[in-house]
Amino acid sequence: MSWETVIGLEVHAQLATRTKIFSRESAAYGAEPNTHVNEVCAGMPGVLPVMNRDAVHMAMKAGAALGCQINRLSQFDRKQYFYPDLPKGYQISQFAAPICTGGEVRFLVDGEERVCQLTRIHMEEDAGKSSHEGDSSLVDLNRAGTPLIEIVSEPDLGTAEEAAAYLRELRAILRYIDVCDGNLEQGSFRCDANVSVRRKGEPLGTRAEIKNLNSFRFVQRAIQYEVGRQIDLLEGGGRVVQETRLYNADTGKTFSMRSKEDAHDYRYFPDPDLPPMVIDEAWELRARAELPELPGARRVRYQSEWDVSAADAVTLSASREVADFFEAAAAGSKNPKRVSNWVVNEVLRVVENPEDGLALLFTAAQLAALSDMVEAKEITGKIAKTVFEHMVATGDDPGAILDREGLRPVRDEGAVRAAVEKIVADNPEQAEQFRAGKTKVMGFFIGQVMRATKGKADPDLVRQLLAELLA
Amino acid sequence: MSRITPEEVRHVARLAQLELGDEELEAIRLDLDAVLDYVDLLKELDVDDVEPTTHAVPLDLTLRADEVVTTLTRQEVLQNAPSARDGMFRVPRVVEGGN
Known part of the structure; x- marks a missing residue:
């Protein structure tokens, strides 16, 4: 009988607030070690946490964008474990009563829509960072107390490709609604994968949790490796142990963290410093009203209204920066589908990282004008590409470039x-x-x-x- | 009747990173038993019509504006650290797992 893979993902997304979740210290990334640390981040005795209103607002926006139920009442709990980058000896998190429950992410794999249900979204504080040198570990608490949302999916994903597509969509949504910058390298969007295999029709197998997946490519490779490892184990008469594993990008393998058996005994209990969090309907509606049109809706609209291909619709809607540029150009042109080809094949070729802003010298209207010249057969596609290169370099109007470069077609x-x-x-x-x-x-x-x-x-x-x- | 075993006390002590001598362990075991007895007493109350709460005082969470206020310099942050290096707290090496 064949094997079936079952994957559930946990994503930690840093909220784009100015300050930390429970104190007024700056949450900016990249500062000198321990320069964004105050009494609360350092866990000094006698301090009290005070919740950042914007962090709650952003968590709520994320929940609204992902179709979650926003809970009127939620609660913060202490998750206890000892590690040097956790000064208090506990992490403030939400356990029994999270801010959001349910929800879903819809995404495309090979042009087909898939749905992954969400279990919950809860709020928590990030820990500091440790680095290791000889017989010492060095601790920087700048990150300690940065607001996080943890988005927990149901085990609805069946392949490594689906997992990667889910993550890309989730990241795109969080960036669209301005609650997370989605920077994987800087750790503002982090993923853990729960992976298990079973024979078709049988109950869920024992899962392994893979941590430290800081690129979509690694997520895919780590899951592929882990699935192969588990199937080999089971077919060889062995069994899968429930454990935490790390992915080594150099070897392409996962390996056991060999953590102690009681490592997961966190002894959660309600944090006595933080009364229940109340979100009234008016606040929820304000957060909902701020949501822009999301990538999924744009994707559908590009395909149905403008006949854009599914793959191109995904590319165009992946970031708000590209989507807004495309829509401005498409709306001002005679043939939006032709414009979609220009953006996918040419604009995205010359823009290094569209998420940092397109930083183009020419405007969407100028691109529409160029596309329309080809549409009206005033110039050939080949000449249009030459004109495009000049637009990239100078930002001049396509008409002016045709005249200056002597590219006007010979009609005589x-x-x-x-x-x-x-x-x-x-x-x-x-x-x-x-x-x-x-x-x-x-x-x-x-x-x-x-x-x-x-x-x-x-x-x-x-x-x-x-x-x-x-x- | 004793309900908490010495092993359970040892387990909880290890999680809390406490080192207990045999006498201390027994004393704590008796204390924990007494706590459970008290909880049993509370269980006799009929609370069917009472909303569960996590706090004794009926307060909502206080919220603050997202505005930066700096209170400590790095020097002050590290002042009480037994050891520091390169502006960071220095502790005995802690790495879980490995290849």
Whole structure:
């Protein structure tokens, strides 16, 4: 019997607040070690946590965007474990009563929509960072107390590809609604994967949790490796142990953290420092009202209204920056589908990292104008690409570039006729072949004429004249 | 009747990183038993019509504005650290797992 893979994901997303979740210290990334630490982050005696209103607001927006139920009442709990980057000896998290429950993420895999249900979203504080040197560990508490939401999925994902697509969609949504910058390298979007295998129709197998997956590629590879490892184990008569494993990007393998058996005995209890959190309907509605049109809705609209392909719709909607640019260009053009090709194939080729802003010298309206010139057959696609390169370099209008670079197509029939006549005269052999019925050589003639006119001859006119002269 | 075993006390002590001598362990075991006895007493109350609470005082969570206020310099942060290096707290090496 064949094997089935079951994957559930836990994503930790840092909320884009200015300050930490429970104190007014800056939550900015990249500062010198321990320069964003105050009494609360350092866990000094006698301090009290005070909740950041914007952190709650952002967590609520995330819940609203993901179709969760926003709970009127939620509670903070202490999750106890000892580690040097956790000064208090406990992490403030939500256990029994999280801010959001339920929800779902819809995403495309090979053009087909999949749905992954969410279990919950809860709020918590991040820990500090340890680095290791010889017989010492060094602790930087700048990150301690940074607001996080943990988004927990149901075990609804069946392949590594689905897991990666789910994560890309989730990240896109969080970036659209401005609650998380989604930077995997800096750790503001982190993923743990729970992976198990079972024979079709059997109950869930024992799962392993893979941590430290800081790129979508690693998520995919780590899951693929882990699935193979578990199947080999089971087919060899062994069994899977429930444990935490780490992924080594160099070897492409996962390995056991060999944590102690009681490592997961966190002894949660309600934090006496934090009374229950109340979110009234008015606040929830304010958060909902701030939601922009999300990538999924845009994707559907691009396909249905503008006939954009599913794959291109995914690419165009993946970030708000690209989507907004595309929509501005498409709305101002005669053929939005043609514009979608320009953005996917050309604009995204010249923009290094679209999420940092497109930083283009030309505008969406100028791209629409260029696309429309091709649409109206004023210029060929080939010349349009040359014009595009000039637009990238200068930001000038396509019309101005055509004039300046002498790229205006030659419509003057006399000039084109002269060129066509010369080519036909210079290639009597091919002309004979054409007349003998080998019509394929038409392509050869068109190519020669276009080369002779530096691509500026109007292709329709060339074809018409060739047909006449070769008849 | 004793309900908490010495092993359970040892387990909880290990989680709390407490080192207990045999006498202390027995004393704590008796204390914990007494706590459970008290909880049993509370269980006799009829609380069917009472909403569960996590706090004794009926307060809602206090919220604050997301505005940065700096209170400590790095020097002050590290002042009480037994050991520091390169602006960081220095502790005995702690790495879980490995290859």
